[in-house]
Amino acid sequence: MVTGAARRGRDCPELLAFEEVRHRLGLGTRLPVGRMEVQISAVVGSVGRVADFDGCFRPRNARLRTQIRERAADPSVKDLPIRLLQVDHAYFVEDGHKRMSMAIADGRREVDADVDRFETTFHLAPGATMDEIRFTSRERRFRETTGLAAAVPDERFPLTDPDGYLELEESVKAHTLDLSHASGRLLSREEGARHWFEAVYQQVLAVAEASAASALLESTTAGDRYLLFRRGFDAAMDLGWRIPPAAVERGRANLEEQTPGRLRGRLPSIVRRGGRRPVELLPTEAPAPLPPAADQDR
Numbered sequence: 001m002v003t004g005a006a007r008r009g010r011d012c013p014e015l016l017a018f019e020e021v022r023h024r025l026g027l028g029t030r031l032p033v034g035r036m037e038v039q040i041s042a043v044v045g046s047v048g049r050v051a052d053f054d055g056c057f058r059p060r061n062a063r064l065r066t067q068i069r070e071r072a073a074d075p076s077v078k079d080l081p082i083r084l085l086q087v088d089h090a091y092f093v094e095d096g097h098k099r100m101s102m103a104i105a106d107g108r109r110e111v112d113a114d115v116d117r118f119e120t121t122f123h124l125a126p127g128a129t130m131d132e133i134r135f136t137s138r139e140r141r142f143r144e145t146t147g148l149a150a151a152v153p154d155e156r157f158p159l160t161d162p163d164g165y166l167e168l169e170e171s172v173k174a175h176t177l178d179l180s181h182a183s184g185r186l187l188s189r190e191e192g193a194r195h196w197f198e199a200v201y202q203q204v205l206a207v208a209e210a211s212a213a214s215a216l217l218e219s220t221t222a223g224d225r226y227l228l229f230r231r232g233f234d235a236a237m238d239l240g241w242r243i244p245p246a247a248v249e250r251g252r253a254n255l256e257e258q259t260p261g262r263l264r265g266r267l268p269s270i271v272r273r274g275g276r277r278p279v280e281l282l283p284t285e286a287p288a289p290l291p292p293a294a295d296q297d298r
Helices: 004-010 018-025 062-072 097-105 130-146 164-183 189-209 212-216 222-230 245-257
Strands: 030-039 043-046 082-087 090-095 110-118
Touching: 018 043, 018 082, 018 090, 018 130, 030 082, 062 097, 082 097, 090 097, 090 110, 097 110, 130 164, 130 189, 164 189, 164 222, 189 222, 189 245, 212 245, 222 245
Parallel strands: 043 090, 082 110
Antiparallel strands: 030 110, 082 090
């Protein structure tokens, strides 16, 4: 039988720091859940102690190892509940790191825990990496700052290089300003963002995807190809918000210059990692209903 300790032993990623996760994902209100059994495999991080324990909650220094051995000598300590913070389907140890370490060393699969839950719109589960969380944070800020989060809430904008979000943000804001001038009134961010998405972003992608070169850029995302296509051309749109023919030609040339046979180390920053798979964004997920709190006296 494979124990919880053995499963974690084969794969011990770095613990996720709750403080950074909370900041980057904009976690909501802390809500009490109650006493419950939690799968050890679902515990992915720590509140304030990622430097003290590895991903299997093994102590990183001799002092902690000694403290854990001393506590393990008292059987009653092992049965005390720990305190966990829940973020979607993942948990972070707030109090009881040593007891968690002892539970894993004993091969236990679950721990008793007093749980509080933080609301989030993102799906966070075991296996999520801090890179995914950081990329999601940049994308979240871009969507909220530009109004796209409200205008097209179901659309996501993954990029290979998160620095590209600044360029995307500039594109949305510049378009909103142009549209406001054309309309003779100041548009809201949401109005401008929706028009940018429909009249600019989708139109550019349709032209880009029709190019033979686009199919050769397999390691790039749709957002990457949008930025590549429009690079070096900032002329105004034609009447009816159509892409000028000169911009179409320039955009296709931009894509063709970046195809694998012509790269030769000249990739722009947004596809500098062209040979690597782009970091995934955390998917969105509606907050799950709170599980019923178990009897606090059990």
